[in-house]
Amino acid sequence: MSNFDSGTGSQQFDDFTKQASKTFNSFTAYAVVISIVNLVATVLVVYLIYRCCRKHGLPSINVKTTTTGEAATELTPLLPDSMIRNTTIDNFLNEIAREKPIRFTAQQLEGYTQRRSAELGAGGFGTVYKGMLPNGLDIAVKVLHDHMDDEVTEQQFMAEVGTLWRTNHANLIRLIGYCFDADERALVYELMANRSLDKYLFDRRHRVVGPAALLVIAGGVARGLRYLHEECQKKIIHYDVKASNVLLDGNLTPKLTDFGIAQLLSRADAQASVHAMRGTFGYMAPEVISVGKAPVTERCDVYSFGMLLFELIGRRKNMDNNAPESHKFLPLLAWTMYEQGNLLELVKECHYPVAASDEEQWKEAAERMCKVAFLCVQEQPEERPTMSTVVNMLEGHMEIPPPVYPFGWMYPQEASAGSGSKSEVFIRIDT
Structure with missing residues (x-):
């Protein structure tokens, strides 16, 4: 009787193990399928967003905010010098600065222009200085006049950033980035060798x-x-x-x-x-x-x-x-x-x-x-x-x-x- 019971128990255990293994394999297969479906769906969504941005452009920039510039910070996070230094100029222009302008701090621009040591020219809204990014890219930094009415300065700043954000053409100046600190508004462009x-x-x-x-x-x-x-x-x-x-x-x-x-x-x-x-x-x-x-x-x-x-x-x-x-x-x-x-x-x-x-x-x-x-x-x-x-x-x-x-x-x-x-x-x- 005990031998019979032992054999029956062993058989039942084997059947249970096989059923459990089969259930686990099915669950694993379902999990893999679901993961693949999710991955495909994510890729599809990213691709559709990419196509939409390519067709309709990036969302409008809105830097009209408080003096701390939170909205600008959210749209374009600060780019550390180490990241700029470790990329080539071509990669910087084609990848990092291609989609939207980069936000710089006033301290960064002070360093890039060597404390505004080389003035290229001045106009009604600002003064332009020659500078260089840590990766060797020559730039022109336009610092808006701080003696102007704050509202006028802000309107001019928003007009330039908001316009150039939307454009991409060989015969329009390229806006690389901007500074929107509490005490300084500045725009950073590619430097033109033959000037104006x-x-x-x-x-x-x-x-x-x-x-x-x-x-x-x-x-x-x-x-x-x-x-x-x-x-x-x-x-x-x-x-x-x-x-x-x-x-x-x-x-x-x-x-x-x-x-x-x-x-x-x-x-x-x-x-x-x-x-x-x-x-x-x-x-x-x-x-x-x-x-x-x-x-x-x-x-x-x-x-x-x-x-x-x-x-x-x-x-x-x-x-x-x-x-x-x-x-x-x-x-x-x-x-x-x-x-x-x-x-x-x-x-x-x-x-x-x-x-x-x-x-x-x-x-x-x-x-x-x-x-x-x-x-x-x-x-x-x-x-x-x-x-x-x-x-x-x-x-x-x-x-x-x-x-x-x-x-x-x-x-x-x-x-x-x-x-x-x-x-x-x-x-x-x-x-």
């Missing part, structure tokens, strides 16, 4: 830029504006397009900068809401000078770009009070020579050493750029071309229609040959 376009053009110590290079520079700025107006998620009006706000890298690639008064609009917005003048006299469109008399749209940037084109071909500022009376206002001088079919003389008068073998190329470039400029500076915004059309005309993809006299709002056409009253009118506008 106005210094490169107007400083005679720089080498002469040939006609092909001038067209490339003009086309680059135009493509940057086309991107702002027509291609990025939000329509962006720059409002201050001028030579000093175009930077040149080592290859003379132009990059539009200084977005402190830029305005972001919905694609559905036909016009901007403007209550005061924006920009720099001499470059401002008529509708921006006389706010309220006509709707302000992105075509005001087209006007400013036209004025920039005159300076590119003339290698001088649009207004020169030291020049002879008929030569003081460069755009009007260009129109006079265009009517006479003698734009090459404009190039020669602006001190370009033109070799006989290069005259045809200079003539073609001067005519193309001046004709486009005349179209861009028409008084009525709707008569100016879009930046897409400007790019196509500059690059020779479409014919340039004959321009009409564009300066009637400043002086009548019958006075275009030259008179004392013309420069007086422009001086009032330009001061």
Whole structure:
């Protein structure tokens, strides 16, 4: 009886063990399947978020907060010097600083700029200093003036960070990071080897830029504006397009900068809401000078770009009070020579050493750029071309229609040959 009971118990134990093993194996299989499903689901969610960000852009940055800057800290955590030091410049730009600007402390920027020892320039909103990150990347640090009204400084800061956060284009300056400490607002950009376009053009110590290079520079700025107006998620009006706000890298690639008064609009917005003048006299469109008399749209940037084109071909500022009376206002001088079919003389008068073998190329470039400029500076915004059309005309993809006299709002056409009253009118506008 005991042998029988022992055998039966042993058999029951074996059956139980087999059943338990089978149950455990089933449970393990289920757990593995569930883990795989969860992993696949996580990867799918991450991929969908990535696709959404690629298509619609990153969320808007909001740094308008208390003086401690908690919101900025949450969006962009501080990056320690050790992490920057241990990565290559290419990896830093392509991976770390690609998705959103980095937040730096005031102490870090003091070290990067060696206590602001090398000033590159100063403007209405801030001073720019040369610096270097721990990994050897050259940077330009724009420190906003602390003597300005806090609200104005904050608005300018938010406009620049909020605008450049949304953009990614070869002809727009790259914002690497910013500082939003209680006592300091600063912006950190890639350093441009040839600095600003106005210094490169107007400083005679720089080498002469040939006609092909001038067209490339003009086309680059135009493509940057086309991107702002027509291609990025939000329509962006720059409002201050001028030579000093175009930077040149080592290859003379132009990059539009200084977005402190830029305005972001919905694609559905036909016009901007403007209550005061924006920009720099001499470059401002008529509708921006006389706010309220006509709707302000992105075509005001087209006007400013036209004025920039005159300076590119003339290698001088649009207004020169030291020049002879008929030569003081460069755009009007260009129109006079265009009517006479003698734009090459404009190039020669602006001190370009033109070799006989290069005259045809200079003539073609001067005519193309001046004709486009005349179209861009028409008084009525709707008569100016879009930046897409400007790019196509500059690059020779479409014919340039004959321009009409564009300066009637400043002086009548019958006075275009030259008179004392013309420069007086422009001086009032330009001061």
